[in-house]
Amino acid sequence: MTRARVCVIFVLASIATAQAASPGDAVRVEEAARVFELNSQSVTYAFGVNERGELQSVHWGGRLANSDVLPLVKAEKRHASFDLSTTTPQEYPGWGAGLFVEPALKVSFPDGNRDLVLHYDSYRVEGKRLLVQLKDLSRDVRVQLGYEVDPETGIVARSARIENHTGKDLVVVQAAAATWTLPAATDYVLYSLSGRWGAETNLDHRPVVPGQTVLESRRGSTGHQNNPWFALSHGEAAEEAGPVWFGELAWSGSWRITVEQDDKHRVRITGGYNPFDFSYRLAPGAALETPVFYAGYTAGGLGEASRLMHRFQLAHILPQAPQPRPRPVLYNSWEATQFNVNEAGQVRLAQMAAKIGVERFVVDDGWFGARDNDKAGLGDWTVNRRKFPNGLQPLIDKVHALGMDFGLWVEPEMVNPDSDLYRRHPDWVLNFPGRPRTEARNQLVLNLARQDVRDYVFHALDQLLTQNDIAFLKWDYNRNWSEPGWPEQKIQDQQKVYVDYVENLYWIMRRLRERHPKLEIESCSGGGGRVDLGIMSLTDEVWPSDNTDPFDRLSIQDGFTHAYTPAVMMAWVTDSPNWVNHRSTSLEYRFLSSMQGSLGIGADLTRWNAQDFETAARLVAEYKTIRTTVQQGRLFRLLSPRGGSQYSVTESVSADGQQAVLFAFLHSSSMLYPYPRIQLRGLEPEGRYRLRAIAGKLEEGSLEEASGAYWMSRGIDLQLAGDFQAAALVFERVASAK
Ligand code: GLA
Numbered sequence: 001m002t003r004a005r006v007c008v009i010f011v012l013a014s015i016a017t018a019q020a021a022s023p024g025d026a027v028r029v030e031e032a033a034r035v036f037e038l039n040s041q042s043v044t045y046a047f048g049v050n051e052r053g054e055l056q057s058v059h060w061g062g063r064l065a066n067s068d069v070l071p072l073v074k075a076e077k078r079h080a081s082f083d084l085s086t087t088t089p090q091e092y093p094g095w096g097a098g099l100f101v102e103p104a105l106k107v108s109f110p111d112g113n114r115d116l117v118l119h120y121d122s123y124r125v126e127g128k129r130l131l132v133q134l135k136d137l138s139r140d141v142r143v144q145l146g147y148e149v150d151p152e153t154g155i156v157a158r159s160a161r162i163e164n165h166t167g168k169d170l171v172v173v174q175a176a177a178a179t180w181t182l183p184a185a186t187d188y189v190l191y192s193l194s195g196r197w198g199a200e201t202n203l204d205h206r207p208v209v210p211g212q213t214v215l216e217s218r219r220g221s222t223g224h225q226n227n228p229w230f231a232l233s234h235g236e237a238a239e240e241a242g243p244v245w246f247g248e249l250a251w252s253g254s255w256r257i258t259v260e261q262d263d264k265h266r267v268r269i270t271g272g273y274n275p276f277d278f279s280y281r282l283a284p285g286a287a288l289e290t291p292v293f294y295a296g297y298t299a300g301g302l303g304e305a306s307r308l309m310h311r312f313q314l315a316h317i318l319p320q321a322p323q324p325r326p327r328p329v330l331y332n333s334w335e336a337t338q339f340n341v342n343e344a345g346q347v348r349l350a351q352m353a354a355k356i357g358v359e360r361f362v363v364d365d366g367w368f369g370a371r372d373n374d375k376a377g378l379g380d381w382t383v384n385r386r387k388f389p390n391g392l393q394p395l396i397d398k399v400h401a402l403g404m405d406f407g408l409w410v411e412p413e414m415v416n417p418d419s420d421l422y423r424r425h426p427d428w429v430l431n432f433p434g435r436p437r438t439e440a441r442n443q444l445v446l447n448l449a450r451q452d453v454r455d456y457v458f459h460a461l462d463q464l465l466t467q468n469d470i471a472f473l474k475w476d477y478n479r480n481w482s483e484p485g486w487p488e489q490k491i492q493d494q495q496k497v498y499v500d501y502v503e504n505l506y507w508i509m510r511r512l513r514e515r516h517p518k519l520e521i522e523s524c525s526g527g528g529g530r531v532d533l534g535i536m537s538l539t540d541e542v543w544p545s546d547n548t549d550p551f552d553r554l555s556i557q558d559g560f561t562h563a564y565t566p567a568v569m570m571a572w573v574t575d576s577p578n579w580v581n582h583r584s585t586s587l588e589y590r591f592l593s594s595m596q597g598s599l600g601i602g603a604d605l606t607r608w609n610a611q612d613f614e615t616a617a618r619l620v621a622e623y624k625t626i627r628t629t630v631q632q633g634r635l636f637r638l639l640s641p642r643g644g645s646q647y648s649v650t651e652s653v654s655a656d657g658q659q660a661v662l663f664a665f666l667h668s669s670s671m672l673y674p675y676p677r678i679q680l681r682g683l684e685p686e687g688r689y690r691l692r693a694i695a696g697k698l699e700e701g702s703l704e705e706a707s708g709a710y711w712m713s714r715g716i717d718l719q720l721a722g723d724f725q726a727a728a729l730v731f732e733r734v735a736s737a738k
Contacts, residue, residue, distance in 0.1 A: 045060050332362045
């Protein structure tokens with residue numbers, strides 16, 4: 001059937017600069033057919049209203065041609081009396097009318113009714129967003145679905161606003177930001193990131209089979225165990241080819257992403273608040289706005305999926321987007337001094353750090369309250385006068401005089417029972433009255449959902465930042481929730497803690513940044529326990545793991561970059577043998593591993609010899625010449641460290657194509673095999689590039705200058721032998737080939 005295409009096209013301001021194939025069609029609405037399309041240069045996301053009034057997925061994948069006229073959207077035929085409303089791939093299914101797949105929204109009304117059937121009501125376009133309103137078929141519950149496509153990357157941002165206009169309370173017991181649907185296929189493979197403390201972001205994959213796979217955190221925060229990221233491919237994904245659908249949920253509280261293959265082999269990905277132990281009462285007129293679920297599609301494999309996400313995060317998520325300043329090289333005192341910080345010791349470290357080119361000096365735990373170990377002091381954010389008799393400012397002044405800015409560790413959401421704060425306010429922690437308060441690392445979690453707690457934390461930090469010239473906070477969070485009670489709240493509202501806590505955390509960070517515009521923040525949670533797009537919109541960098549062993553880091557970093565940009569991936573050079581696993585490695589190897597991300601130094605500099613300082617100063621200086629490329633360029637994971645591989649290689653190409661940086665690691669030599677030849681990617685074939693080695697040796701007779709085509713087709717041979725060896729090469733573009 002053909003229909004004339006009558007459609008309304010919304011020209012978005014941003015399109016003019018985008019390279020969309022056909023500018024002006026980022027949001028296209030075919031009003032007669034009630035079909036909505038979101039387009040970027042290479043992706044189309046389409047959905048429409050079927051004859052029953054349900055909003056239904058139509059297409060998510062490669063860009064359709066402008067001449068394509070999508071067929072009328074039809075609800076699926078039931079094949080059996082057992083199918084009910086499950087069969088239609090709804091955009092945002094309410095739990096009702098016999099829905100057996102994962103609902104996006106489940107509510108309960110005060111009269112006992114729990115049936116919710118959402119039908120299309122209306123749409124409007126506000127700025128760059130398409131807003132589609134759904135309504136229950138009889139009760140005035142409205143859901144406004146928000147859609148926005150990024151014309152550069154094709155990444156779609158989806159969220160939902162649930163409004164109660166029934167005139168009575170209603171309770172939301174499950175609310176997703178979005179449900180994404182992929183067409184029926186039997187060969188889908190799901191990629192996810194899992195881990196634990198000290199071993200974050202392992203890339204896992206498993207075939208998708210009928211039923212559900214649940215990725216989640218029930219911990220009150222994002223968690224080390226699963227990260228709210230997914231990718232799906234047909235069969236095992238190739239690094240640089242083939243269709244990949246990928247997404248990330250922007251939420252730092254308990255979350256859930258359910259990947260479900262239904263009985264027709266379609267895959268539905270539903271993500272939002274974790275419904276476990278969840279309920280959120282909406283008074284008449286009240287609304288609940290879900291977090292944003294971002295997702296994209298590429299035909300270019302996992303590698304291109306990552307690069308799109310990296311680009312999107314740099315341009316749209318990070319606080320300094322669209323042009324975040326490259327991360328300064330920092331020094332952090334934690335592994336050197338632990339809790340034994342004092343003015344003289346920190347000044348000594350600062351002097352040494354300045355000698356090797358460090359740009360930011362960070363004092364870690366131990367500077368406040370009665371904090372001599374992890375048993376006391378959390379909550380008392382005043383400077384310990386025994387360790388810093390004149391406050392922090394004399395140290396800060398010295399750090400400035402040495403040409404660095406100053407950063408400080410805080411863990412504002414926590415309290416030790418042995419603290420003045422807890423003695424004053426034992427009711428301020430998450431707790432169930434009369435039940436034990438389970439401690440972890442001798443600490444309890446402050447209930448940030450309470451306004452008085454939120455205000456205390458905000459004022460303590462605001463004061464600290466007002467009284468001291470602090471450029472950077474390392475914001476830590478060293479345990480997960482237990483007994484998540486909020487006894488002062490009305491019983492029916494106590495489970496709002498899962499939402500209100502996180503919203504208040506974001507509120508504090510946002511207000512601090514507004515009041516202290518130069519402030520930068522790192523999100524740390526005993527390593528990578530709170531890395532997600534929600535916190536990343538308020539923090540400039542993250543700490544991927546407390547595991548600072550440079551070899552283990554190669555895998556952690558490999559997994560990390562599947563979801564997040566190396567621009568935020570902090571990596572410190574620390575001491576050898578490493579404190580986590582006692583592995584010994586050379587200083588150069590440790591540097592090269594850390595230089596894959598945003599370089600920091602966390603070693604005890606008082607134990608370094610002259611040679612170490614020389615090596616460090618040289619490599620820090622080299623890093624400064626490549627950091628924009630490494631942090632913000634296009635990353636190619638040429639050889640993965642996963643699966644017991646002997647080798648791993650990454651390459652980054654600068655946004656302007658003028659520079660490429662390659663890191664190659666030999667984990668362990670065996671049987672005299674040579675290092676595999678490395679073929680680069682992403683260079684201009686006709687361009688000429690001169691090669692410079694920062695570390696490592698090339699095979700004798702290797703060219704020093706050649707075309708992009710040569711480096712990409714013929715490649716380079718490295719001389720690496722032994723265990724834990726590494727090389728770093730820089731390719732600078734010189735002139736075009738004749
Ligand atoms: C956590 C962090 C570490 C360090 C300590 C301080 O474990 O991840 O980097 O800051 O806390 O107590």
